[in-house]
Amino acid sequence: MKVIGLTGGIGSGKSxxxxxxxxxxxxxxxxxxxxxxxxxxxxxxREIKK
Incomplete structure (x- = not known):
């Protein structure tokens, strides 16, 4: 399996x-x-109550 990290600024096309x-x-x-x-x-x- 390959893992790809996708980063970039606002409006750079990540989505x-x-x-x-x-x-x-x-x-x-x-x-x-x-x-x-x-x-x-x-x-x-919820986590605090645990």
Whole structure:
């Protein structure tokens, strides 16, 4: 399995390239989305209660 890191500034085409790769069958992990999800208040509260 190959792992490709895709970086770039705002408007550089990261989403376009990600969409293209997904259409070819690549698994896409959006680290920005994962990070935002992890820091949602309800997720933090749930982890604290554990």
């Amino acid at each position: 376009t390239v990600s969409q293209f790769l997904a259409e070819l069958g690549a698994v896409i992990v959006d680290a920005d989305r994962v990070g935002h999800e992890a820091f949602k208040p309800d997720n933090i509260e």
